Amino acid sequence: MEATKSSNETTIHISESKSARSKVVATPPPLPAGGWKRGVAIFDFILRLCGITAALAATTTMGTTDQTLPFFTQFFQFQASYDDLPAFSFFVVGNAIASGYLVLSLPFSIVGIVRPHAVGVRLLLLIFDTVMVALTMASAAAAAAIVYLAHNGNSNTNWVAICQQFNDFCQRVSGAVVASFIAAVIFMFLVVFSAVALRN
């Protein structure tokens, strides 16, 4: 009686251990997924370098633009620089912050290459990248609205176009705005790539 009871228990345990083993095998192995995740991380690093270039170009172009007209009246000389308009000052500050953040984020991006499965770093970068999308887009759009006004003026509000006089100034400012839009698009791609890398 004891022998049959123990053999019964044996079969039960065999079936249990088999089902347990099949469960363990069913979970996918985590290591091979690191391949494309590392690729995404390297692309992330390269995109950040491009972003630094664009944001720094936008900041310096806007910050150093300064045009003085060759004629002047008795009272003052006609001069245009970025700090004449609050939107342009905001543009310089916003893009400078974006450049600084991108430089500071490079070590974290390298951590993402070395350890493709580190979730915390990637999530942190994604959150700050999202904030930077908003910041660079806001500064670029505000400056673009003012540049459009400077180029075309507005007859309804009696705001005259100033780009006939300050042609060189307007051209450089337009270039800076385009660079900032490029930086914003790069940040959007960084957010999406981080999300793809977070996916299991």
Add this chain to the structure above:
Amino acid sequence: MEATKSSNETTIHISESKSARSKVVATPPPLPAGGWKRGVAIFDFILRLCGITAALAATTTMGTTDQTLPFFTQFFQFQASYDDLPAFSFFVVGNAIASGYLVLSLPFSIVGIVRPHAVGVRLLLLIFDTVMVALTMASAAAAAAIVYLAHNGNSNTNWVAICQQFNDFCQRVSGAVVASFIAAVIFMFLVVFSAVALRN
């Protein structure tokens, strides 16, 4: 002899099944993780409803604002509406697109609640939410730059403030800009929550 052999086998199998069981326990069970993911998905749905309110409020406030001054000259009547300024037209279009997208995204958000582990839907929403962060932020910032100019004017460019005359118009437009900024912040939270839900 047979009885002892079978009892030996029994002990071996018991120890095997125990080690297999401990392995199964070590891997986290997949089902309970759906709890907080479902919570995030429900919060995502509520945030989308708030976003619809904000974006629709911004669109309608800006779109219906129209002020005619009680005095007029021989040639024309002084009137201000959103389509006098291109930045305000862009604002209306941008926020209308954001509202429409949010309404269309509600079914996908519900799919996220029903199936918290569906990765594709969440990634799709994250990508479009990122684009909408950029769109709403750009429209809000461009309109804010113009509203600031309308309130304060700019002496360097000889652009006079128009809000002394069009006081009611400026107040309503400022409200619309604030609503659009709120919509942009909601989109930023949606992106971050989607990323958190994508995390394993």
